[in-house]
Amino acid sequence: MAGALTPEQEKAYLDKLSEALQTGYTILTNGGSSIDAVEASVRILEDSPLFNAGKGSVFNCEGKNEMDASIMNGKNLKAGAIAAVHTIRNPVSCARAVMEKSSHVLLAGDGAEKFARESGIEIVPPSYFYDEERYQHWIATKDLEGASWAGDTYITNPEKKLGTVGAVALDSAGNLAAATSTGGINNKKFGRVGDSPIIGAGTYADNKTCAVSCTGEGEYFIRQSTAYDISALMEYKGFSVSQAATEAIKKVAQLGGEGGLIAIDNQGTISVPFNTSSMFRGWIDSKGEKFTGIFR
Ligand code: ASP
Numbered sequence: 618m619a620g621a622l623t624p625e626q627e628k629a630y631l632d633k634l635s636e637a638l639q640t641g642y643t644i645l646t647n648g649g650s651s652i653d654a655v656e657a658s659v660r661i662l663e664d665s666p667l668f669n670a671g672k673g674s675v676f677n678c679e680g681k682n683e684m685d686a687s688i689m690n691g692k693n694l695k696a697g698a699i700a701a702v703h704t705i706r707n708p709v710s711c712a713r714a715v716m717e718k719s720s721h722v723l724l725a726g727d728g729a730e731k732f733a734r735e736s737g738i739e740i741v742p743p744s745y746f747y748d749e750e751r752y753q754h755w756i757a758t759k760d761l762e763g764a765s766w767a768g769d770t771y772i773t774n775p776e777k778k779l780g781t782v783g784a785v786a787l788d789s790a791g792n793l794a795a796a797t798s799t800g801g802i803n804n805k806k807f808g809r810v811g812d813s814p815i816i817g818a819g820t821y822a823d824n825k826t827c828a829v830s831c832t833g834e835g836e837y838f839i840r841q842s843t844a845y846d847i848s849a850l851m852e853y854k855g856f857s858v859s860q861a862a863t864e865a866i867k868k869v870a871q872l873g874g875e876g877g878l879i880a881i882d883n884q885g886t887i888s889v890p891f892n893t894s895s896m897f898r899g900w901i902d903s904k905g906e907k908f909t910g911i912f913r
Pocket of ligand 1: 781810834
């Protein structure tokens with residue numbers, strides 16, 4: 618979600634989205650796989666301080682950056698994810714390594730960092746993720762009423778900032794893939810893990826149906842198994858991707874949650890529903906026709 622943006626900031630966001638799309642598109646038009654495309658696109662966004670993932674991750678309640686990411690291959694339902702990491706420059710690539718080089722799906726905390734080092738994933742000092750603007754935002758909001766937890770819900774806080782990154786893709790072989798990466802939610806509790814690294818909540822891909830990546834208040838997406846819900850609605854109820862995605866966001870809203878998602882089906886139909894006032898988003902089709910947008 619975006620707050621008030623200057624025209625320069627808006628352009629910077631759209632340009633970065635465009636670069637991520639173009640990178641994925643180039644891989645796909647050269648015959649590359651959807652899994653390569655989503656990883657490469659997400660890495661571009663992780664390396665930018667503009668988005669809440671990798672370099673631009675928000676700060677938790679202890680003033681630390683704690684990141685989550687996941688990736689899923691719709692061809693074989695293989696998936697990998699990492700949670701609560703502090704030193705992995707590109708969490709999405711470590712998630713992919715978990716998928717490809719371990720027999721597990723989700724590694725968390727110190728174990729994930731150790732696995733990253735052993736797998737040759739780029740490690741950076743925690744200071745790499747320090748961003749003055751994000752830090753000042755945390756300082757300014759951390760003691761506000763509503764900047765903390767209340768039971769199982771966030772009290773609505775206008776200063777709460779989201780901005781997870783994700784990508785979904787369909788390649789020329791008909792394979793779908795999805796990836797999601799995030800710094801989580803500003804001022805989140807230490808050790809809190811959101812939906813982004815939870816397969817079936819924040820990320821899902823199945824060639825039979827669709828690929829999905831979600832953003833928003835992760836607790837609601839976990840409780841609704843949102844990403845898998847879309848696939849299930851398509852598989853078991855015959856919904857179109859857009860009917861299923863719209864229904865899933867409606868269910869998040871009914872619980873009181875906010876967010877959005879990007880979804881693509883195995884025919885290349887895209888659906889991008891959100892119940893927030895804005896969501897950074899973009900898509901590119903097989904002819905190279907590109908759209909990027911922020912507001913409704
Ligand atoms: N879904 C992410 C989380 O709950 C946050 C976001 O999308 O901005 O960690």
